[in-house]
Amino acid sequence: MFTRFFHELKDAGLPVSLREYLTLMEAMEADLAGKRVEDFYYLSRAALVKDERNLDKFDRVFAHAFKGIESVSEGIEAEIPNEWLRKLTDKFLTEEEKAQIEALGGWDKLMETLQERLKEQKERHEGGNKWIGTGGTSPYGHGGYNPEGIRIGGESTHKRAVKVWEKREYKNLDSSVELGTRNIKMALRRLRQFARDGVPDEFDLDGTIDGTARKGWLDIHMRPERRNTVKVLIFFDIGGSMDPFITIMEELFSAARAEFKHMEYFYFHNCLYDFVWKDNKRRWTDKIPTWDVLHKYGNDYKVIFVGDASMSPYEITVPGGSVEYFNEEAGAVWLQRLLDIYENAVWLNPVRRQSWDYVGSIGMMRQLFADRMYPLTLEGLEGAMAELKR
DSSP: OHHHHHHHHHHTTOOOOHHHHHHHHHHHHTTSSTTBHHHHHHHHHHHHOOSGGGHHHHHHHHHHHTTTOOBOOTTOOSOOOHHHHHOTTOOOOOHHHHHHOOOSSSHHHHHHHHHHHHHHOOSOOBSOSSSSEESSSOSEEESSOOTTOEEESSOOSSSOOSEEESOOOOOOOOTTOOTTOHHHHHHHTTSOOEEEOSOOOEEOHHHHHHHHHHHSSOOOOEEOOEEEOOEEEEEEEOSGGGGGGHHHHHHHHHHHHHHOSEEEEEEEBSBOOSEEBSOGGGTTTSOEEHHHHHHHSOTTSEEEEESOOOSOTHHHHSTTOOSSSOOSSOHHHHHHHHHHHOSSEEEEEOSOGGGGGGOHHHHHHHHHTTTOEEESSHHHHHHHHHHHTO
16 A cells, blocks of 8 residues: 555655655654554655645645545555445445435425424434435435435535534634745735835934935934735635645645734635634634624725635525524625625635536635635635735
8 A cells, every 4th residue: 555655656756765755664663643544644745745846746646545545554455445344334326326316305395304304203313315314315414425415413425415513613723833834925925015104113224324425424214114015804714624624724824924914814614604703712602793894894905715615505595504503694695795895805725726617616606706716726826916916
C-alpha cells in the first residue's frame, strides 16, 4: 500500500526521495500517526512535501491511493477499507438501483411523511426502506442511500440530505495559526489601497531633510503611518461538510487578520440567513441579526464568502430549508440583499474546481454571485483579489 503510494507520488511529478519515504516509515513504526487516515495524511504531507506548490498534487495522489479507507493498520496486505467491514448495513447500489429510488414528492411531502413516521415508529430499525434507522434506502436516518432524505444523527456518507437533525458543535477558527500562511498573505496583498491617516507618529526622513535644507536649521517632520485602507467583511461557512477544510480555513483566517487592518468576520452555516455569529460556542445565544450587519458596514467594504457551497438546493431557495432551524425567508433572498449593497463581493470555494459542475448548489451559488466564485488556491485567491479591486 505505502510503496504504491510512493510510486504514485513520483509518477505525479513530486520530488520525493527514498530518504524521505524511509523517514515516513520510521514515523509510522513509532506510531506517530496512530491508525487514522487523517493523521497519516498530515504526517506524510509533512515528511514528503517540501514545497507548498506541490500540495495540490499531493492531495490528489493521496485521495486516489487511500480512497474509502478510514484507518491505516500495520500488517494489512489486502486493501479493504475498514469502512466496508464496519458498516455492514451500508448498501452500495448500482446507478440503475439508485435511479429507482425516487424522492417522496418534494420538500412539503418529505416533512409531512417524517412527522407520520415519528408518530408510528416504536423501536430501532436497520437496513429498511421506510422507517427511521441506519443503512437501507429509507429517506430518514443515516448510513444508507436516498437521493433526497433527512439525516438524523450519524455521519454524512453521500452528502445528499436536505435536512440534518443532530447536535452540532463548532469551533472558532484560530487566528494564531501561521503554518502555510505565507503564500496566502502574498496573494491577499494584491488587495491593497494605501493612504496615510491618523496621528503623525512616524519619522519623515525625506521631509526632514527637505525642511532642514530650506530653513537652514534642523526641521524635524513627522507623518501618519502608511496603512492599507481597504475594508473587508469575511463570512466563514463553519461545520458539517466544511470540517475537512478546517486547516486551510484557519490559515486563510490568520493571513487575513494579519493583512487587513479593517476587517470584520462572521460565521454562517451553508447559506446566509437572518442571523450570523462571531463565537461558535455561543452561536445560539449571541446571534447577530444579518440586518444589523448590512446596516452597520458601509457599501465601501469588500465582501468575501468562504464555503464549499455544497448543500441541498432547498437551503438556498425554500423558506424553512435550513438544515438547523426554520428560516422564514430563503437563503437566496438574504444573499441578494447583501449583493445589492456590496458591489465588490466574491465567493472562495475550497472544493476542487473540477468538481463544481457535479454539485447543483454550487452552480446556483455561482449564478447568484454572477460567476464570481474562485477556488481556494493561491491562483484562485489572486483572481478573487483582482476582482475585488475593480
